[in-house]
Amino acid sequence: MGMELTTIRDVHKHIGQTVRIGCWVHNKRSSGKIQFLQLRDGTGFIQGVVVKNEVSQDVWDEASKLTQESSLYVNGTVREDARSQSGFELDVSGVEIIQVAVNYPITPKEHGVDFLMDHRHLWLRSPRQRAIMVIRAQIIRAVQQYFDENGFYLVDPPILTPSSCEGTTNLFHTKYFDEDAYLTQSGQLYMEAAAMALGKVYSFGPTFRAEKSKTRRHLIEFWMIEPEMAFVDHEQNLVVQERFISYIVQNVLVHCRKELETLGRDVSKLESVTVPFPRITYDEAIRRLQENGHEITWGEDFGAPHETEIAQQFDKPVFITHYPASFKAFYMKPDPNRPEVVLCADMIAPEGYGEIIGGSQRIDDPELMQQRFAEHELGEDAYRWYLDLRKYGTVPHSGFGLGLERTVAWICGLEHVRETIPFPRLLYRLYP
Secondary structure (H helix, E strand, O other), rough: OOEEEOOOHHHHEEEEEEEEEEEEEEEEOOOOOOEEEEEEOOOOEEEEEEEEEHOOOOHHHHHHHHHOOOOEEEEEEEOOOOOOOEEEEEEEEEEEEEEOOOOOOOOOOOHHHHHHHOHHHHHHHHHHHHHHHHHHHHHHHHHHHHHHOOOEEEEOOOOOEEEOOOOOOOEEEEEEEEEEEEOOOOOHHHHHHHHHHHOOOEEEEEEOOOOOOOOOOOOEEEEEEEEEEEOHHHHHHHHHHHHHHHHHHHHHHHHHHHHHOOOOOOOOHHHHHOOOOOOOEHHHHHHHHHHHOOOOOOOOOOHHHHHHHHHHHOOOOOOOOEEEEEEHOOOOOOOOOOEEEEEEEEEEEEOOEEEEEEEEOOOHHHHHHHHHHOOOOOOOOHHHHHHHHHHHHOOOEEEEEEEHHHHHHHHHHHHHHHHHHOOOOOOOOOOO
């Protein structure tokens, strides 16, 4: 059987021809004289039809041995079929078993989330999980395309750092030979240094938060996209963010229609994600929340219910700008006209998905940055280099961070971020 392998994704190129596919049995049913094999190969799903009086006894017997998740090579003729989900079927003429799987643990019946998470390595094979992973991969591709097409350089910050950019309370501590080190929670400070060398940069890598949080929006290990741009102010930063998010969403709509259908996603909600995005200030957000019966006063940060309330008032992502300096990061630039608020924005996704981007213009005044270090009791030993950025050729600059998994959850319409990453790390889960 020396035929070259084809993929299920490419069968449309071979209508009326015999192809050979390496695949697994996703499901199987039989009606006496016909066996229907639901086959998958990673690129898609197709039904293989084995008709008893059209194949040899050997082929029929081999097909009869197949069980859920058995692996095989199948030969067959590609035929168009409007009723099938893929639009094609395979009239099977040959079956070569690689392995018959025995007692595959995930059956078509309902399983609890814990059971599925314990078998995450197998759960990934299901149509829904596969669709999510395909969309995740497309989002990553779109992120890189957007930055490549807009003059950004990819820069990789370190994962091991001497301390934290936002205090060490939620960091994983480790030993770096005889020094203390931490797993990074953000590459931002290093990206600021890179922006002073390359102009426009972005990082894309894993970040870690040791928060004992169990919400549907939190992971312990997640991926962040962190652009940083020299000579860009707060206003220009917002324009980059909305164009970037719109680009990603429209790109997924073009390339992943089938996967969004598999997930039952209402794509009309995604189609409306076009620039410009609405903007409201923190002051206005507080007013809107109070008018809708939320007990919140100026100076308090927003929780999930507050973000959801604001998001419900818009049909696309909304920027909330000019938060109080009191609870925002030390490096955010105060508004020159009103120093108690900072030139920052959170982008809140629609449909209750919460904050997907946090960004700001950064402080570029060396004296103010020195003052912030003192106020926040940040160790100058670990971050003398960061102060150097303001000392040697400081410029206005801005940046933002996008959480990949929250973005995947929103675009896919998922209840929980645990399905957005192949092997989630949660508060009580380090397996598999």
